[in-house]
Each structure stands twice: as structure tokens, then as C-alpha cells.
Amino acid sequence: MKEKGFHIIQLLPLLFIMTIGTGFSQNLNHKLDSIENSFNEVSGEERIERITTYIRDANFYSTKHEKFLPYIEEAYQWEEEHSNIKLLNRIRLGHINLLLAENNKEEAVRKAQEILHSRTPISSKDSVSVYTFMFNTYTEIGLYSKAWEAIRIRDQVLSNNQNPLFGGYVKISINDLAKIYLTTKKYNKAILQYEKLVEIAKSEKNLHYEAGTYNNIGLVYLRTHQPDSALIYFNKSLIVWKKKLEGIRYLTFRDSSFFDIVGNNIGQVYNDKGEYKKAISLIRKGIETGKKNKEDARIVSGLNLLSQSYFGLHQTKKALVLLDSASYIIGKNKSISGQRKTYENKVKIYESLGDTKKAYIYYKKLVAYNNTMDSIGKMNRTTILEIVYEVEQKNKQIADQQTLVAEAEESTELQKDKLRFLILGLLLMLVIVISLLWNSFQKRKRAIKLKEKNEHIEEQNDIIEKALVEKETLLKEIHHRVKNNLQLISGILELQSSKIDDDAVKEIMKQGQNRVKSMALIHQQLYESEDLGKIDFRKYVIQLTNDIMIMVNDAKKNIDIDLDIIGFSLDINTAVPMGLIINELVVNAFKHGFSIKENGTITISLKALEEEYYQLTVSDNGTGLPVNFDLNNSTSLGLRLVKGLSRQIGGNCEFKNGTGTTVIIKFKNEK
Template sequence: MLFRYSLVFVYFSVILPIQAQSNLTIDSLHHSLLRAETIEEKVDIYYSLAEEWAELDFDSSYFYAEQLNNAAIKSGVPLHLIKSNRAIGLAFDYDYQLDSAKFYYQEALNIAERIRDTANIAMLQFNLGTVELLKGNYVSVLPWYNQAVELLEILQREEGILLNIFNNLGIVYRRIDRYEDAITIYHRALAILDQVRDKQVRADIFINMGNAMISLEQFDSAEYYYQEVRAFAMEQNNRLDLAFALNGLGVVAESRGDFGEALKYYDMVIREQGIEEDYLLFSALRYKAEVLSKIGLFDSADYYFDKAHKLFDEEEYPEEMKDLFLQLATHFERSSQFKKSNEFYKKHYQLKDRLISEEVIDRTSEYEERYKAQEKENEIINLKLQNEEASLIAARQKNQRNIFLSLTMILLMGVGFSIYMYQVKQKVNKRLEEKNLVINKALADKELLMKEIHHRVKNNLQVISSLLNLQSNFITDERANAAMLESKNRVHSMALIHQRLYQNENLTEIDLAEYLDQLIDNLEQSYTNPDQEVEIELEASEIMMDVDKVILLGLIVNELVTNCFKYAFDGKKSGLIIVRLETQNDMIKLIVSDNGKGMSSPPRVKQGSLGTLLINDLSKKLKGELSYDLNEGTTVSIRFPYISKSA
């Protein structure tokens, strides 16, 4: 069975045709199934039948996948369970039930990872990446594909899957307008092709390279690739690839202003009978309408745009309809129908915003929730200890009252009875001592537990920091690496707090000056640049502050100092950053300044970076006033109320 080497995109793309001998293959498998005796034979045949039927008929594919699943459950063999889950996933995948496909692929991947089946892990990572691509989640595609490529290159086999991944990565790069990266990845695919055996695959990749060249407006190169595909398609009588090539050549001719030649190519596709891909007809119709609109034949253009519009709807084919809406908007603008033009521009940008988005994940709130949960546990322990202590004090007071009454009675009853009450008092005191020992032990256990909690939180945050550091080793994108470093520093800023809590006797407050000194030292090491000498000065006296506010303040200082390192000293060989804390009655003022190049205006919160959003949000949580001074570098001040608990 052939995998889908690429997906529809902008002008056109490739979905490999089903092999002519598929029905013969299925018949042969049916005969083999009748003769199969062992469960191993049946599992392999069920899997092959489910795979073959996936491109032809969902019900048949799902039927054999279910048969395979029943056999796998009966055998309990992990490899059988991997195959059954993947077979069900393939059935849903080719029927575009993508959420169901993703569920079964993930189930299969979990089993493969448990038994460390590297080949199946790579295959399923490819499947999951392709599902994300079909759903339009382009940012989610890259991690799956990159992991699969890494495993396959280690295995040095499964070149067919590698070709699929390279080709699909090209689609992703084109969809996020990184056309040079798409061309590079297509060349990697061509490098592992067998030029004689894989002529069809070569043609498929050439179509995608032609698409990318058109996006880069390198029309001569695009024409070369399309002519190569056209020659191959005519030689093989492959009408599908011929239609792709003709549409592409029409776009090239249109770009050169040769509208007559472009219309000739588009008409050849429109007149072609028996092309299974509606997208090819859709493309030819809208391209022809575009040309007719350009030469002023607006009524004819309306006719062909309408035919194209009826083929697809925006829910099922949002990428294609996004491009059609842009063409319609331009067409109605040419024909002075500005109201309609404006409507289609709106539709175009609504779809574009829905399809292309940036994933930003802020883990800070998650860590905050974990810390609050642990604080609640600590409060419960404190309340229990306080209740026990109150009970013991009440018992002690009651005993004292009894002793007083007893002494009164002793005075009345005489010396003999006094001796007896003395012995009673001794026993009571002994019991009180034992209870005091229990109280002291409980308090010591509480303190030890609190330190252990802070220690574990620190260790957990350190593990997260290490994971971020490890992940950054596998990321080549500089912006992504920078984001990983910033996230690691945020985690480290919180880990320092818990480290100080379990090392100190005071479990509720931290010396802010000592903490900031450690935090700044870590940031200075993270952003060390041998070509640039940047000094950091800390001006702060001892201030004991509760943990909640230290966490917020630490994250703010982390973001401000990080911004200084990243932006303040571009083009400078040296610089100075000053972090200052000033106490003013019941207020504290944090000032972070640099002598760098400064900013033209304060950053806007809605248009700012994650760091800007964090600084603004955390300042509000401190109930602070945030201000910027842009004279002689940049100075950021935050003034907030604070009364120490120990005051």
C-alpha cells in the first residue's frame, strides 16, 4: 500500500493514485486468509487487508481492523495490539475522522514505547504528525516529524516513510510561508530516491517544488519542474499528474502576462474527464476565472468563480476556500463591486486567522497552582497541630483547677492528705511533660515536613529546568532556543525560592536581597557573551518578604534583566544594569535600569511579548504601579505596598 506523499495546498499538490492492482492484491489476501492457520498469519493478513481497504472503503477497512483487534486482544501480544490500533487509526485517517485516528495512533504509540519498538514508534510519530497536518495544526506537526526523522536516520531504513515525512514537511513549510525551507527539504527527499524505480515519487516531488517556486516567483524554475512532470505523465498516461502539470504551467503563463496560453492550459484540465481529484477542477476553474477577471470579462469570470465555489465549502476545505475568497475579493474590486469585495476580504482574513496561529504556552500558572496546593496542605497540618496544642492547654488548665481545689481540701484535711495530693501533683506534671514532648515532636515533624515539601518542589522545578535544557539541545531554531532559555530561567527563579526555604530556619519569609543576588548571578551566567562585557549591580538592604510576593517579584526581575541582556546593548561592547530596592514607609520600590540604547516608547501590553505580558500581569498581582523612564537608557519601576509579617 502507498502512503500519501503530500497534501493539497494553495495551487495544487499530490495525493498518490491508488495502484491498479489493489483489487488483485485484496483478492489474493482473501485467499490467503482462508488458508491461514496460525494467529500470526491471520494478524498479518488482517492488517494488510485493513491497510489496502483504507484508501478504497472505510467500512471494509474498519471491519478487518476490528477482526485484527479481536485477534490481538485474544493473543495479548503487544506487537499485535500495536498493529490493531494502527489499522483502526488508518481507517479513520483515510475517512478524515481525524480525532478518532489520533486516538488510536496514540494508543499504538504508547504500547510501542512501552516495549521500545523503535520502527513502530517512528511509523506512528509519522502518522500522528500527518493527522495534525490534515487538521491544520502546523506548529504541532514539526515535533512529531522531527522525532520520526531522527529515529529513521538512526535505523537507516524505511526510506519510503522518510520520503513521506520530507514531502509533508515541505507542505508545512509552504503553509507557513517558509518556501526556501520547503525547497531544501524536497532536495533531501530527492537525494534518497532511486531515480529509476521511484519515477512516480520524483514526479510528485517535482509538482510540490513547482508550487514552492511559484510562491517564490521563480517562474522559470517552476516551468522546468512542471514540464518534467508533464513529460512523465504523458509517457505513463497518468491523467492526474498531467492535470497538476497543466494547472502549474497555466499559472506560469499567467504570471508572464500570456493570458491566452494560460486559458489554454486551464481549459485542458476543465475538459478532462475522469479526474478523481475535485481539487484539480476547482483549481482550474478559479485560475481561469482569475484570468478572465484580469482581461475584463467579468460576467464570464463570475460564471467560473461560481462553479468553483460550489465544489467546496469552507468548513471541510478551509485552506482552499481562503485562497478562493481572496481571488473573489480582488475580482469584485476590479469590477467596482466594492461591497462584495469587502465581504470576501473579511472572509479571507477570518479563515487565515483561524488556520495560522502561534502556540504560546505559559507554564508559570501551573507551577503556581502546585505551590498553592502544597501551601493548603501545610495549612491543614498547622491547624491540626494547633487543635492538639489547644486541647493539651485546656487539659492542663483543668488539671490546675483540680489541683487548686485539692490543695484547699488538703489544708482542711490535714498534713496526711497533703502528702497524698503532692503525689497526685507529681503524676499530673509527669503527664504534662509527656504531652509537651508530644507537642514539641509534632512541631519538629511539622517543620521537617515543610522543609521536605520545599525540597521536593525545588527538585521538581530543577527536573523541569533540566528537561527544558535537554530539549533545547535538539532545537536548532534560535527563537525557539531563546524561548526555552527564558522558560528555564523562570523555572529557576522559583526553584531558588524553595531552595532557600528548606535551607533556612524561617519557612515563611526570605531575605529578598540574598535571593535577588543569586537570581541575578544565574541570569548573568545564562547570557554571558565573550564579545560583550555587561555588569550588573544590586543595591538592596535586607528585606524579609513572604514567599508569595517573592515568587512574583523574582519572575518580574527575571523578565526585566533578561530584556536588558537581549535588547539593551545591541551593537555595544559593554553595558551596566542596576537592580535597586527602596523601602518607603509601607511601600517597596523595585527599579531595574540600563544604560543601553533605550526604547522609543513603552511597550504595549496587547502587542507585546510574553515577557511584557508577564511583567504587567505580575505587577497587578502585587497591586503595584508600573512605570517606564526612557531617558538615558531604559528604567522600569514598580512601586507596591508591603508590610513584613515579622514587623
């Protein structure tokens, strides 16, 4: 297990808060003694609750952990007698804190696994606490995949819980992400997480958290050998902290201690930049604060830093004296980290002095220390993994045994249930038989009524069908008679025109005859069609244009008609105007478009547009319209008729003059 460097001791805000709280130890110990006396005044569940509160708080501030063991045993014994699940988890959590204070991570993990795999319910708050502990433990020993899994489950618990008291865990969650990114040396990602924390702190106006996070960002830059960037964030941290203290007359230990912590970090920056004299005053101040508050960890860290400053100033004797002092403190308090850094600094100093013998001695100590710590780390990882596996297997066995017991109980109950079901089955069968007989009677009764109704409906359908056949026959007869009448009118016009000598009048009569024929053709299509409401428009246009060509085409000219019409069906209200429009435009093309041309083509196109709209296009490659042609001022009856009929079907008419004439009509086919 690798020992953390001295310059990242205050890397996390929560750790920072715990560190600067040590100055209150005497007062808090006195307070905890009062709590201990208070729960001796009560008994039963209230006493156990006070004991768990005492254990939870006391292990942070006292080193006499053995005094808590009798209380732990008492709490477990009381819970076993009274089966209070809620208190059991609180007792276990307090026990975990106590084990951590004794640096017994293996047993703490075992207790945590017991909580997580227990069949007894666990509150969301307790679940979050346990998974946070497991995350920190897995991260510390390098089991990063399990650390990610722990934080994922914990954050899922948080996201599913709407308790406003859990709001602070959002910052903790982000902070934990930063921690694991730091441990895995993904420094840029760690900084991104800290920047999120800064934004949250600003939005909450939490100057305490904002200052601590700026300090952490500075430590990341310090770790990545970017002293200038580190200095910027350390100074930001101090600015925010000073702003927090505005208006406060008396500074607490926590208030003043923060300046020492950040000052110590700035001292490290100056060491890295080679500005050793600036570093010395800041580091000394931190050491003095550590001595005042009996904080061995801070003293050792400061002595190592200060030795680097004097080594940088080539004052090697002072540097060695400081390192000896650090070694002495570490020797008295084995739980203090810093031994690796002390050995590294001594190796560096003796190498600079040319004393290779002592340099080699401390180098061997450094290697031995590293090997020991690595072995401990590997052993811790192995032990914890074994504990996790052991607890999982144990709980699996318990679950299997409980399943077998449940199956046995279920089998006994099953025999009883069979007898009950047999009796109930007989009763049910009796009810079913009666119900079936009743339903059969009702079914026959309904069948008779249904048969009578169906016969009545069939009679009505026959009447309706006969009426529809009669109506259809009548409509066909009407269309047939209308067609005959229109043909009669056309014949009369033809006879009348044969007796007229005036060619102009004769032409007018001929045009009228064509128009009547176009309408007659529609009625012919209708009575020949199965659908009396609509006609096949393509078939209609083919027959119409054939009739027009017979009537108006000059045998000396070669004029073709090209149709681009897919299978459309139009109702009579649209088909009649459309037939008249096509008649007028085709006749007009024959008469005027090809008056001086012997060859040409007339194209008729009908295409579907969006939303039931259609576009009729009639074009020719004849001589085209006059240059100054205006439809609104045209005296041509045919063109005026085209315009009027277009409006009748809700369309608009557009004339284009190019290589011949093109007429475009857009309309909607009403269904």
C-alpha cells in the first residue's frame, strides 16, 4: 500500500474539516464524558441509543478506544435479546467507526458486509453511510472496480430518496468522483469535478466549501508539478476564506487553522519554485500550530517540507536535524505517515554531501519500507476480498437454508391447502353446474331473440338492397337519357349549322356541338360504369380527344395528342367542368396553335399534388399566344369559359407563353 505524499493530506474537504477539528479535542472529550455520564442515568432502549451516539462521536476524538468495547458488547447483547433491527444497524455503524479508528479495516469491512447482506431492512441513510465507507476503503487499497460499484449503488440510493437531509450528499458524491480520479491519476477529470463543486458552493453561497475546494484544486496542480497554477488557486482559497471571516471579531481554531493549512501548501509551492526563504516562514507557522494543538501528522509533514527548504538553501545540517525530529515523532506514533518522505529526503541530502554510505543505508530503509507497505497493501486487498467473498458465501448458504426451510413449511401447508381446495373444489363444481344450467337456459333464450332480430335485419337488408338496385337502375336510366338528350341537341346543332352559310356562325355552332358532346360523353361513362358517382377520367379523356381530332383536325396536318394521365376517378361535379376545359383548350390549340404549322403535339397531363390537390396541364408546341395576351381582357368565349369553369371547381388558371402555349389549372377533387 503506497503512502500518500505529505502535500495531499488535506486533499478532500471532509478530511480537511476533520483535521482542523482536532484543536477542540479537550473540550469535546470533556463533552463526551458528560454524555457517558448521562446515559448511565437511563436504561433500556434509551440507554442503548445514547451508547450508540457516544460510540459514533467518541471514536473521532479519543485514542482510548478500548474503553468503548464494553459498551459495544452491551449494545449487541441488548439487541439480541430485544431484536431491535433499527438499533442493530446503528450499533454496527458505530462499531465500524470504532474499528476504523483502530485502523482495523478488515474487521470494519466484515461488519459493513454484514449490514449490506443482512436480510434485516436498512435505512437509506445507513445504506449511504456503508457504501461511502466501502468506496473509501476500496479506493485506498486500489480495488477501483469495486470502488466504482460502491459509489454507483450509493448514488442510486441517493437519487431514489427525496429526503432533503440528503442534499449534502450531492457534493460528497462529486467529491468522491474527484477522489477516485486523483487516485487513478486522471487529474484533468478530478479538476473538472472540483470545478463543479465550486459552482455548487457559489450557488449555495457556501464560502467554507468554496475555499476548501479551491485549496484542493491547488493541491492537484501541485501534485502535477504546476506550481504557478497551484499558487493561483491557493490564493483564491485564502481570498474566499478572508471574505468568510469578514465581521467576525474572535477567530476560532478552525478559522485560523485554515490559513496555516493553505500557507503550508503555498510553502510547498515556493519549495517547488526554488523560493525557499518565502517557504520557510509559512511552513514554520504551520509547524508551530501543529505543536500547539499536538497534531503529530501536521508537525511531521511540516518538518519534511522545512527540511526541503533548508536543503534548497544548502543548509544540510539544519535539514538533517529536522528530518531526525520527524523520525523521532514517527517512532513514537506509528499511525503517523511521512516515513517514506523522511527516508527520501535523507537519501537526497546524503547523496548531495557525497556520503554514499549513509545514502545507501537510508535507501535500503526506503526500499524495505516500500516493500513492507506494498506487502501490507496486497495483504489488505487479499484479506478484504476474502472477507467479501466469505460473507457473500455465508449469506448465500443462509439464504439456501432459509429457502429449504421455507420449502418444507410450504410443503406442509400445501397438504393442508389440498384438503381445503378439495372441499372448495366440490362446492365450486356444484356452483359451476348450477351456473352452467342457468347460462344454458339464458343462452337458448338469447339465441331465440337473436334469431328473431337477425331475421328482421335480413328482411330490412333485402328491402334496402332492392331499393338500391332500383335507385342504381334509375340513375343509369337518367344518365342514359341525359346523354341521349345531349346527343339530340348536338344533332340539332349539326343540322342547323348545315343550313347556315356564314362560316363564323357555323364555327360557333360547331363549338357548341363539341361542348355538348363532351358533356354527353361523361353521362355515357357514368351509366356504363359500376360506380355511378365517378368516372375513369383517363378513359374519358382518350375518347374525348379522339372525338375532337375527328371533328377539327385537318387531314393535311399531322397533329398528335400525348396523354400523361394516371388512373384517376373524378366525380360528376368535377368531371363535367374538366371535360369542357379540355375540350376548349384542345380545340383552341388545333385552331390557333397550329394555324401555320403542319406538325405538332398537344400534351394533356393530370397529376396528383399534396392534400387531394391535382394539376391539369394542357400544352402545345404551336405558335403560342400573342405577345400582349391578357386573359382578363380576352374576348374569346372559349378562354373566358375556361377561366369560369376553373373557378367553378375551386381552381386557378395560369397561361404561359414559350415554345407554344401552356395552360396550368390547379384544383381540388372533392370526395
